[in-house]
Amino acid sequence: MPHATTLIVLLVLFTAALVGVLVARPGITETRGGKILAFLALFFLPILCGAMGVSSEMDRSKTTAFCLSCHTMEAYGKSLHIDDPGHIPAAHFQNHRVPPTAACYTCHEDYAMFGTLKVKLHGLRHVYVYYFGTPPAPENIKLYQPFNNRECLHCHLGARSFEEGAVHTADPATLPAVKTNQLSCMSSGCHEVVHDIPNLKTAKFWKESQ
Amino acid sequence: MTARANSIERRIQVAGIILIVGLLIEALCLLWARPISFVIFVAVGGLFLFAGVVVFLFSLVSPRSLSD
Numbered sequence: 001m002p003h004a005t006t007l008i009v010l011l012v013l014f015t016a017a018l019v020g021v022l023v024a025r026p027g028i029t030e031t032r033g034g035k036i037l038a039f040l041a042l043f044f045l046p047i048l049c050g051a052m053g054v055s056s057e058m059d060r061s062k063t064t065a066f067c068l069s070c071h072t073m074e075a076y077g078k079s080l081h082i083d084d085p086g087h088i089p090a091a092h093f094q095n096h097r098v099p100p101t102a103a104c105y106t107c108h109e110d111y112a113m114f115g116t117l118k119v120k121l122h123g124l125r126h127v128y129v130y131y132f133g134t135p136p137a138p139e140n141i142k143l144y145q146p147f148n149n150r151e152c153l154h155c156h157l158g159a160r161s162f163e164e165g166a167v168h169t170a171d172p173a174t175l176p177a178v179k180t181n182q183l184s185c186m187s188s189g190c191h192e193v194v195h196d197i198p199n200l201k202t203a204k205f206w207k208e209s210q
Numbered sequence: 211m212t213a214r215a216n217s218i219e220r221r222i223q224v225a226g227i228i229l230i231v232g233l234l235i236e237a238l239c240l241l242w243a244r245p246i247s248f249v250i251f252v253a254v255g256g257l258f259l260f261a262g263v264v265v266f267l268f269s270l271v272s273p274r275s276l277s278d
Contacts, residue, residue, distance in 0.1 A: 026220075026223050041229075069244055069245060
């Protein structure tokens with residue numbers, strides 16, 4: 001458990017203890033000090049705990065471990081270990097081109113101001129379907145919208161390998177089309193091999209050395 | 211004065227119990243790193259915290275308390 005989460009849990013328990021004192025002895029609120037304590041324990045600290053807790057939970061929901069804790073996502077987690085440099089998610093994960101602890105979120109967020117909330121609302125629906133509905137088979141899971149090049153350009157834009165790459169510059173129209181999302185990075189013949197769940201059973205896997 | 215104090219104290223106790231339940235739910239959810247814990251944290255824990263704070267604020271401004 002991260003230290004920040006531990007501290008928040010301790011703050012929550014401390015607040016609960018203070019509230020417990022007020023519940024056991026509400027008469028102390030008649031004094032000036034008691035009123036201040038009541039304000040802190042029954043108003044300020046609970047709101048602070050809630051806000052800090054939400055922030056911690058939001059951060060944790062960005063972690064790879066969180067995403068892969070759903071059984072439905074196991075195949076996608078496995079695909080990050082495919083031993084094939086042409087396999088985009090695996091190559092990014094294994095070479096730390098994305099933070100390994102936040103691999104899913106790094107590529108599957110839209111970076112807009114309300115993007116995170118929108119993604120989380122989708123996530124809430126996923127939780128609902130996971131527990132109360134019928135989750136689709138991993139190979140049938142589709143994105144809500146076609147993958148946006150913006151997620152790739154967040155890191156690759158301006159990089160020499162991207163801007164001056166032989167294939168990228170062979171046709172002068174290619175880079176502008178990629179940058180304006182008119183030509184997908186995952187177009188056929190480019191970087192089209194992504195998670196490739198249907199072929200996971202026959203894939204060769206990289207064994208991470210510790 | 212005593213009746214007023216008792217009324218406020220009773221509401222503070224109710225608010226406190228609701229808040230304790232909410233805080234314990236939030237603590238458990240923070241310790242339990244699963245997607246469902248996120249939903250419970252926000253929906254259930256958040257609801258209890260909100261209700262507890264509202265009951266506490268209500269205890270301060272309710273007309274009955276002020277008129278006692």
